[in-house]
Amino acid sequence: xxxxxxKKNKTKLQQNRENMDVxxxxxxxxxxxxxxxxxxxxxxxxxxxxxxxxxxxxxKAQLKEKKLALREQKAQAKENALTQxxxxxxxxxxxxxxxxxxxxDYTVADTEIExxxxxxxxxxxxxxxxxxxxxxxxxxCGNALLRTKIPVxxxxxxxxxxxxxxxxxxxxxxxxxxxxxxxxxxxxMSKDNFxxxxxxxxxxxxxxxxxxxxxxxxxxxxxxxxxxxxxxxKAMNCAAKIYGPLDAxxxxxxxxxxxxxxxxxxxxxxxxxxxxxxxxxxxxxVKALDPVLAKLNxxxxxxxxxxxxLDAAIPEFxxxxxxxxxxxxxxxxxxxxxxxxxxxxxxxxxxxxxQLVDKAAEKSDDxxxxxxxKNLISxxxxxxxYDEATKYIMDLMNKDRSEDYSRMQLCRILVSRGKIDxxxxxxxxxxxxxxxxxxxxxxxYALQIYLERVKGNYENAIHLATDAGNYFTNYxxxxxxxxxxxxxxxxxxxxxxxxxxxxxxxxxxxxxYAITDFDGVLIDTTLYIAxxxxxxxxxxxxxxxxxxxxxxxxxxxxxYVPEYAKxxxxxxxxxxxxxxxxxxxxx
Amino acid sequence: xxxxxxITKYILFPGSYLRGLWEHIACKILRIPVEPVGYMRIDxxxxxxxxxxxxxxxxxxxxxxxxxxMNFNMGVPLWLAGIMGIFYMGTTIYDNxxxxxxxxxxxxxxxxxxxxxxPLSEDIYTFFELVYNGESFREAxxxxxxxKALVIILTFPMALLTRAGxxxxxxxxxxxxxxxxxxxxxxxxL
Numbered sequence: 001x002x003x004x005x006x007k008k009n010k011t012k013l014q015q016n017r018e019n020m021d022v023x024x025x026x027x028x029x030x031x032x033x034x035x036x037x038x039x040x041x042x043x044x045x046x047x048x049x050x051x052x053x054x055x056x057x058x059x060k061a062q063l064k065e066k067k068l069a070l071r072e073q074k075a076q077a078k079e080n081a082l083t084q085x086x087x088x089x090x091x092x093x094x095x096x097x098x099x100x101x102x103x104x105d106y107t108v109a110d111t112e113i114e115x116x117x118x119x120x121x122x123x124x125x126x127x128x129x130x131x132x133x134x135x136x137x138x139x140x141c142g143n144a145l146l147r148t149k150i151p152v153x154x155x156x157x158x159x160x161x162x163x164x165x166x167x168x169x170x171x172x173x174x175x176x177x178x179x180x181x182x183x184x185x186x187x188x189m190s191k192d193n194f195x196x197x198x199x200x201x202x203x204x205x206x207x208x209x210x211x212x213x214x215x216x217x218x219x220x221x222x223x224x225x226x227x228x229x230x231x232x233x234k235a236m237n238c239a240a241k242i243y244g245p246l247d248a249x250x251x252x253x254x255x256x257x258x259x260x261x262x263x264x265x266x267x268x269x270x271x272x273x274x275x276x277x278x279x280x281x282x283x284x285x286v287k288a289l290d291p292v293l294a295k296l297n298x299x300x301x302x303x304x305x306x307x308x309x310l311d312a313a314i315p316e317f318x319x320x321x322x323x324x325x326x327x328x329x330x331x332x333x334x335x336x337x338x339x340x341x342x343x344x345x346x347x348x349x350x351x352x353x354x355q356l357v358d359k360a361a362e363k364s365d366d367x368x369x370x371x372x373x374k375n376l377i378s379x380x381x382x383x384x385x386y387d388e389a390t391k392y393i394m395d396l397m398n399k400d401r402s403e404d405y406s407r408m409q410l411c412r413i414l415v416s417r418g419k420i421d422x423x424x425x426x427x428x429x430x431x432x433x434x435x436x437x438x439x440x441x442x443x444x445y446a447l448q449i450y451l452e453r454v455k456g457n458y459e460n461a462i463h464l465a466t467d468a469g470n471y472f473t474n475y476x477x478x479x480x481x482x483x484x485x486x487x488x489x490x491x492x493x494x495x496x497x498x499x500x501x502x503x504x505x506x507x508x509x510x511x512x513y514a515i516t517d518f519d520g521v522l523i524d525t526t527l528y529i530a531x532x533x534x535x536x537x538x539x540x541x542x543x544x545x546x547x548x549x550x551x552x553x554x555x556x557x558x559x560y561v562p563e564y565a566k567x568x569x570x571x572x573x574x575x576x577x578x579x580x581x582x583x584x585x586x587x
Numbered sequence: 588x589x590x591x592x593x594i595t596k597y598i599l600f601p602g603s604y605l606r607g608l609w610e611h612i613a614c615k616i617l618r619i620p621v622e623p624v625g626y627m628r629i630d631x632x633x634x635x636x637x638x639x640x641x642x643x644x645x646x647x648x649x650x651x652x653x654x655x656x657m658n659f660n661m662g663v664p665l666w667l668a669g670i671m672g673i674f675y676m677g678t679t680i681y682d683n684x685x686x687x688x689x690x691x692x693x694x695x696x697x698x699x700x701x702x703x704x705x706p707l708s709e710d711i712y713t714f715f716e717l718v719y720n721g722e723s724f725r726e727a728x729x730x731x732x733x734x735k736a737l738v739i740i741l742t743f744p745m746a747l748l749t750r751a752g753x754x755x756x757x758x759x760x761x762x763x764x765x766x767x768x769x770x771x772x773x774x775x776x777l
Binding site for chain 2: 124125134135136137141142145146148149150151154157158161162164165167168169171172175176178179182183186223224226227228229230231232233234259261262264265268
């Protein structure tokens with residue numbers, strides 16, 4: 001034992017001496033004057049530090065050995081104790097009749113166990129002294145370890161973490177409302193409810209503006225309260241689902257990606273390039289067809305191109321199929337557009353060209369329903385091919401839960417067949433999936449007002465239209481439906497005022513927002529008919545007089561007036577019958 | 588597994604280091620000896636302070652839950668700030684490089700703090716031994732300490748969760764979960 005103590009003291013002395021040397025050298029180096037001297041002292045310091053390191057290494061190795069030895073000791077002591085217990089148990093069983101020997105053996109066993117456990121409790125830190133009873137360390141080590149200092153780096157880390165978490169808390173607070181709005185949009189996107197998603201994304205900027213209004217213009221928080229390019233991409237994709245990628249790109253690209261950072265993002269983003277590829281494909285197709293288009297333009301001159309000339313040019317168009325930069329679907333779609341705009345073809349004539357587009361789209365792996373389905377449905381409806389139209393309507397309905405055009409068409413088909421309950425079920429499903437806070441969307445109001453009108457519940461229809469007016473500023477279809485109610489009831493002046501507002505709403509939406517998500521032909525038809533019936537009732541004193549004059553002038557000077565509208569005003573069809581039978585609309 | 592655990596602790600060193608620091612502070616408060624071997628050791632106790640086991644139920648409770656509580660309270664706002672800024676506001680490096688880096692740092696620090704919530708297995712086992720052995724409960728009920736008995740019952744789910752969490756953290760599973768969450772956000776939210 002004394003040898004060990006001497007050894008320990010020597011080691012401690014040696015350690016202290018070495019530490020003192022290092023400290024001395026450090027002070028000497030501080031006070032040294034010449035470079036040579038400093039270099040010498042530095043070398044000596046290095047040596048001293050190396051010695052200290054070596055000693056620590058040795059000490060660690062010794063500690064490890066001691067730990068292992070201690071572990072073995074503990075294991076051995078445990079084994080001994082267990083063996084003793086077993087012996088005691090056996091003796092208990094053997095000496096069951098004798099009470100004296102039992103007590104003696106227990107005492108022996110207990111003291112043996114105590115001895116064994118006593119022998120195994122050595123301080124877990126120094127591995128030299130015995131640990132205090134019930135503790136892991138000896139008294140000296142225990143007291144020393146209670147004073148173990150928290151390193152300065154720990155306090156610095158804690159301070160940095162607290163500052164950072166405070167910044168995080170403030171950021172979280174500022175962005176939470178807008179993030180929730182984005183989350184709402186993402187949720188609707190995941191449910192294929194694209195109009196609701198777009199409305200949610202549209203709200204984000206106003207939410208941020210609301211939060212921002214609490215800070216000054218030059219506040220540092222303004223930097224945080226902005227959306228980035230990835231959000232813009234989300235909104236664009238949503239718009240593409242509703243309006244198609246071509247129209248979405250045209251209408252929203254410049255608005256969403258207007259900042260310098262956003263423009264740079266567009267150059268590097270793969271997702272944006274993929275989105276843009278639709279527009280690029282279309283433009284490259286039209287560009288590739290330039291020679292054929294130029295020929296046809298020359299043939300037409302200042303007048304309309306004949307459909308025969310267009311039909312004769314189709315084989316030439318088809319020679320471009322399979323060439324680089326030419327998309328077959330876009331090629332046939334271009335032919336369709338030419339037929340409509342250069343040849344003024346009607347729906348029946350356009351149908352055969354639309355069938356070519358449909359055939360080409362079926363062959364392709366990509367989805368082109370956004371390009372031509374609505375037009376095709378409109379053509380099929382005008383030809384009364386309702387069953388064929390239903391196929392495309394159902395496809396559109398399944399792709400987008402907020403798609404109202406297809407649902408309106410399907411409701412019209414069902415109403416014409418007397419299946420009003422089925423139509424109401426479709427509208428109920430739409431209303432359940434599409435609502436804003438405590439009211440319907442504009443499309444929801446339009447659908448429900450249509451059915452109320454069909455059922456003859458005109459008061460309900462008027463009430464719903466008035467309710468819609470509380471939430472929306474521009475709602476052409478709702479106003480048009482209301483105009484139809486007034487027309488049926490014989491309130492022609494009110495019908496005209498409402499139809500005129502509907503037409504204004506449509507012009508405003510298409511001019512300022514490039515939104516053409518309404519039936520322009522139906523709006524014109526409704527306005528024409530309302531103008532016809534109201535013109536004798538509105539005098540100069542009426543507030544609607546100027547509007548009436550404007551409408552009359554417009555219809556007199558424009559070449560195009562809906563044919564069906566003319567037929568109704570000429571008395572070929574009875575107005576009330578048209579509005580109460582069949583589809584109950586000007587279709 | 589140990590190597591993977593140590594690697595994850597070093598990758599997420601802010602949270603690991605702070606976890607060790609809070610444990611050290613808790614030991615100081617409870618007057619539990621702590622060995623001066625640092626928090627980021629290269630062994631199975633990396634990211635924790637080397638201390639003797641707690642002897643009383645309260646000290647065990649404090650030692651087990653206080654560090655995780657601190658990391659959780661600091662980690663959640665940072666994590667959410669990073670998630671909101673990058674995935675919901677859609678900030679990219681092209682929009683504002685400084686802001687984007689700020690959000691990235693928030694996300695990293697948040698994740699590192701949230702991946703260092705749970706104690707060592709020894710500590711949680713000690714806690715269970717001290718609190719949820721039948722003796723403590725019987726003592727509390729017999730002594731009319733209904734509140735104490737109720738606390739013991741009510742804290743059981745949280746203790747169970749912590750025990751499961753300690754097991755997962757020991758095998759680096761929480762790091763994998765953290766990475767998986769970020770990948771899911773990148774694919775489905777961005």
